[in-house]
Amino acid sequence: MGGRFPLMARRAVINISFWLLLLGSAGNVVADEGRRLVLVVAADSTLPSLDRTEIRKTFIGITVVKDKQRIEPLINVSDALLYQVFLQKNVFMSARHYERLLLARVFRSGGQRPPRYSDHESLVGTLKARPGAITYMWAATVETTPGIKVLQELWRGSIH
Amino acid sequence: MNSRHRGYRESCWRRACDVLGLVFLLLAVLPSLAPAAGADGEFLVFLEAGGAYRPDPPADSGLDNSDTGLAVDLFYAKDYGRMRILGELFANNNENSDLDLERLQLGWQVRPDTLLWLGRYHAPLGYWNTAFHHGTYLETAASRPTVTLYDEHGGSLPSHLTGLLLEGRRPLGDRVLRYAWAIGAGPQLAESLEPVDFLRPSGSHKPSTVLRISYSPNDLSLDETGVFAAYTEIPVIGAPPINEVDQTIVGAFVNREWNRTRILGAGFYVDNTLRRAGGSARDSFTSAYLQAEYDWRSEWTFFGRLEGSSGAEGDAYLSLLPTFITQRVVAGINYALTRHQSVRFELSDNRIDAGQYDQVVAKWAAVFP
Numbered sequence: 001m002g003g004r005f006p007l008m009a010r011r012a013v014i015n016i017s018f019w020l021l022l023l024g025s026a027g028n029v030v031a032d033e034g035r036r037l038v039l040v041v042a043a044d045s046t047l048p049s050l051d052r053t054e055i056r057k058t059f060i061g062i063t064v065v066k067d068k069q070r071i072e073p074l075i076n077v078s079d080a081l082l083y084q085v086f087l088q089k090n091v092f093m094s095a096r097h098y099e100r101l102l103l104a105r106v107f108r109s110g111g112q113r114p115p116r117y118s119d120h121e122s123l124v125g126t127l128k129a130r131p132g133a134i135t136y137m138w139a140a141t142v143e144t145t146p147g148i149k150v151l152q153e154l155w156r157g158s159i160h
Numbered sequence: 161m162n163s164r165h166r167g168y169r170e171s172c173w174r175r176a177c178d179v180l181g182l183v184f185l186l187l188a189v190l191p192s193l194a195p196a197a198g199a200d201g202e203f204l205v206f207l208e209a210g211g212a213y214r215p216d217p218p219a220d221s222g223l224d225n226s227d228t229g230l231a232v233d234l235f236y237a238k239d240y241g242r243m244r245i246l247g248e249l250f251a252n253n254n255e256n257s258d259l260d261l262e263r264l265q266l267g268w269q270v271r272p273d274t275l276l277w278l279g280r281y282h283a284p285l286g287y288w289n290t291a292f293h294h295g296t297y298l299e300t301a302a303s304r305p306t307v308t309l310y311d312e313h314g315g316s317l318p319s320h321l322t323g324l325l326l327e328g329r330r331p332l333g334d335r336v337l338r339y340a341w342a343i344g345a346g347p348q349l350a351e352s353l354e355p356v357d358f359l360r361p362s363g364s365h366k367p368s369t370v371l372r373i374s375y376s377p378n379d380l381s382l383d384e385t386g387v388f389a390a391y392t393e394i395p396v397i398g399a400p401p402i403n404e405v406d407q408t409i410v411g412a413f414v415n416r417e418w419n420r421t422r423i424l425g426a427g428f429y430v431d432n433t434l435r436r437a438g439g440s441a442r443d444s445f446t447s448a449y450l451q452a453e454y455d456w457r458s459e460w461t462f463f464g465r466l467e468g469s470s471g472a473e474g475d476a477y478l479s480l481l482p483t484f485i486t487q488r489v490v491a492g493i494n495y496a497l498t499r500h501q502s503v504r505f506e507l508s509d510n511r512i513d514a515g516q517y518d519q520v521v522a523k524w525a526a527v528f529p
Contacts, residue, residue: 053334053380056380057379057380060380062379062380063272094458095499096458096496096499099499099500100298101381101382103204103295103297103298103527104291104295104298104382105382106202106204106237107204107235107293107295107298108290108291109246109275109327110202110237110238110239110244110245110246110265110267111202111237111239111244112200112201112202112237112238112239113202
């Protein structure tokens with residue numbers, strides 16, 4: 001029985017490492033499972049929930065009117081991961097394809113692309129100011145931002 | 161220093177001045193338009209720079225061994241309630257360095273899915289002309305099919321009309337039927353086709369009409385399959401004894417995407433009646449292209465294109481436009497440098513009336529913001 005550490009000490013180190021690893025990964029799993037992507041409107045909005053196709057249409061630049069309100073999508077690029085997950089899970093295309101599609105539609109027949117916001121404060125300000133405005137955020141962000149509310153859940157899951 | 165060398169230096173100097181002029185134009189126009197666009201409206205700047213090299217161009221083809229070019233396209237669109245305006249200004253430093261008011265359209269939303277336009281617009285002829293045109297960044301390839309070349313830059317078909325354009329869509333569940341009907345003044349034919357020019361109004365222009373009907377299996381993509389037909393009376397200047405060409409075009413097009421693959425193509429049947437004082441002659445040709453694209457690792461796109469024609473060699477109308485490419489095979493790659501910039505490299509084997517030549521094209525294209 002060679003080595004500098006006695007067998008008991010080695011076992012203790014292995015056991016502690018195992019439990020630390022388990023706890024760490026459990027924490028991660030909890031955090032990832034807690035990821036919820038939600039559609040957000042102003043707190044005083046009367047907009048009803050939208051179906052998947054209506055959400056895709058409006059973010060692609062096609063006019064959607066719901067309960068006599070014209071939906072105005074605001075693209076949230078304040079968090080690169082959030083933007084990527086939104087496009088993959090809701091618009092079903094990569095950022096490159098999505099942005100090319102928006103450009104192509106505008107170049108062909110005019111109109112405007114949905115506005116992009118890289119600053120959280122100005123995004124929230126616009127959301128509150130414009131009736132019919134919608135955007136997407138992590139649920140955790142909505143909880144800490146006054147004046148806005150969750151319209152519906154868009155996606156829930158873990159991110160690897 | 162011989163006169164040829166002096167001429168070459170002067171030509172280089174003129175091109176350098178043109179490039180500087182374009183840069184100054186851009187710098188002058190951008191700051192004044194950007195704030196307006198930031199407040200509302202859509203302002204886009206498409207830029208492209210590139211060059212072509214031809215090791216052995218056919219004699220008498222008028223083609224040089226190489227050429228380079230820089231182009232700027234300024235696009236602006238804005239909605240005012242049911243009214244929509246769209247303007248596009250294009251400038252380049254090619255041989256016939258020019259500034260064109262590409263589009264100037266005033267639209268009225270007749271119904272939620274129907275727009276009536278008045279002004280100068282892109283003729284809804286096939287797919288390429290309205291989908292890409294001077295928005296080079298939106299294209300994957302470095303060159304465009306010869307049958308889709310712009311009328312004012314050596315193209316054979318009218319790509320700009322001035323008058324009325326009715327555009328609409330009719331949803332059929334998730335599917336959509338689209339239509340466009342244009343009626344307006346077409347081009348005249350001098351050294352090239354010359355559409356109505358708002359900046360330098362002149363010439364003689366006669367009626368033209370184009371109808372396009374297409375079907376999209378999914379409203380959420382750019383997939384489209386359609387047919388089109390056009391009739392144009394083209395006055396001919398300076399090519400006696402021909403004084404007019406009555407041109408009829410029918411064709412079909414497709415643009416489909418499956419995951420990483422895209423196919424786009426179109427076929428044109430063009431019938432021309434060449435009118436002269438003592439009578440008329442009729443000739444026709446067919447031209448088609450098919451382009452396939454494959455996305456690899458998101459930044460890289462490989463593409464290939466076949467272009468072919470029938471009856472184009474020796475065609476009476478195309479003899480007035482001698483650089484029409486009758487056969488072409490293209491292979492290339494497009495690399496996305498950033499979110500809105502890409503470079504493309506392309507090799508092609510081309511055939512024109514004067515003979516065959518190979519060509520290498522490199523192009524950078526971008527759109528801002």
